[in-house]
Amino acid sequence: MSVIEQPLEYRRLVAPREDRGLLIDPPAEDIGNCVERNLTRRHDDATNVDLQGRTITELATAAREQLIRAALEHTRSYRDIALEQCGVGSESTAGQGLIFLAGHQPNLFHAGVWCKNFALAHMAQQAGATAINLLIDSDAVKRTSIRVPGGTTTSPRLHALELDAPPPNNLPYEEYSIADRQLFDSFGIRATEAISSLIPDPLIRSFWPQVVERADATGLLGLSLAQARHQTEGNWGIHTLELPQSTICQLESFHYFTAHLLAHLPRFWDIYNGAVHEYRRVHKIRGTAHPVPDLAVKDSLLEAPFWVWDANDRQRRHLFVGQKGSELRLTDRADIDVQLSATADGDLDLATEQLAALATRGIKIRTRALVTTMFARLFLGDLFIHGIGGAKYDALTDLLVRRFFHVEPPEFVTVSATLQLPIEREKHSSDDVRRIQHQLRELVYHPETVLRDSEIDRSEELKKIADLKRHWVQTVPTPENVQARHRAISGANESMQPFVASRHAELRSQQEQLLTAVRNERILASREHEFCFYPAQQLQDFLLDYLPARV
Secondary structure: OHHHHHHOOOOOOOOOOOOEEEEEEHHOOOHHHHHHHHHHHOHHHHHEEOOOEEHHHHHHHHHHHHEEEEEEHHHOOOOOOOOOOOOOOHHHHHOOOOEEEEEOOOOOOHHHHHHHHHHHHHHHHHHHHHEEEEOOOOOOOOOOOEEEEEEEEOOEEEEEEEEEOOOOOOOOOOOOOOOOOHHHHHHHHHHHHOOOOOOOEOOOOHHHHHHHHHHHHHOOOHHHHHHHHHHHHOOOOOOOEEEEEHHHOOOOHHHHHHHHHHHHHHHHHHHHHHHHHHOOOOHHOOOOOOOOOOOOEOOOEEEEEEEEEOOOEEEEEEEEEEOOOOOOEEEOOOEEEEEEEOOOOOOOOHHHHHHHHHHOEEEEEEEHHHHHHHHHHHOOEEEEEEEEHHHHHHHHHHHHHHHHHHHOOOOOEEEEEEEEOOOOOOOOOOOHHHHHHHHHHHHHOOOOHOOOOOHHHHHHHHHHHHHHHHHHHOOOOOOOOHHHHHHHHHHHHHHHHHHHHHHHHHHHHHHHHHHHHHHHHHHHHOOOOOOHEEEEHHHHHHHHHHHHOOO
């Protein structure tokens, strides 16, 4: 079977349910072999794939050097880090060593997501690689409200606290300036007060002043959160580099990649939509919004998997492309309408320069999700570390790489974890509720099995009802007696209800208590609470000691 004929691989990945549960796929002992296979593919298969004058390997070599230099410059703008700490060696050999990558939006996230950064650092250290975390700041800010746990262990609740004023629709992180500094600056105090009855000393108490300091320096919500979080990692001995996706989209190698993809958009458009349809079929998804929408066609223009916006309107819009002779028309079908000198078989140097020049005119072109990881995995790194969501969607990226570039895609690792707040409580689950529900059902339909023989023997009336039911249960149903049999059994069950009323009331009371306990458990045991609401010591024990021993 050729590379392009390989079908979509179904990946079943589930977050751990237990506290301190850890998911690593493939297993840690196989990661070294995964890296070796990726290196073989990059040095062998990709060397022969021509991208209109440059091979995948040649473009990757340039991209990796540009990546390292940009990541060093960005990281050093807010944090001291030595070359030897991050595995670069020297600036003259930037990009020549191993590079491991991970990525996430620059927001607050739960500890299971944060563990990717620590796994990235540990894996890179073990392999002598440079670790770079990508800030996917081309994603839109969806909400500025954070749910903070509070209340008591017997009556917990979630407080919806605002970080900032509600965000405009479809505004990317790279453009999102903090609107209400008083509200933003006070979030740490407000969140600490809300959670203090459950967690007396959460990380946010010391973390938020760092966020405020970075807000003073950048003015951007995403960078403030990301840089303060990265500084915390540095204080804990984690030596990684970071780089916004917006900066990657300004690299010369990225512009060349973009020009090539847009020049071949009709073929890529067909492959993209075909892969999306195959994913929906394999995963039995009926809707058209997941995992990603199809690329559209409007007025003979093909939608490309990129966002576009300009300084006049910073909200993300879909990019559409049309070919006319030797020129590509790039437009949002509104205000932006520019030309790109590119064809499917021509030289791309001029198009690369033209794409770079758009930024000086305030026009920004950014990748959407699948193309973001495609470029990162194929051109920037030797190993990519995904969370569960990214790993599932990147099965689509595998298809795109195989069918568009005709090479086997680099393998990736999936890492996620579950860490619960350290709260002493009586634990209950939905299984306990189902057990009570089963007992209540037995009282309704099989009350005689709940009553003891001694109870039945002490009551002539009850014994008579139970014997009548037993008679009809043992009677073989026939078309002639089926209705009478059903009425007799139902009537017997109903007649026995007064004899089990006290047990019914007791179970109802237990059921109410359990339902409350399970609702409380959903809050107290949730893995979705932001990392800064945990005690620093608990996070360090898990991320610096427990995690490295298993990666």
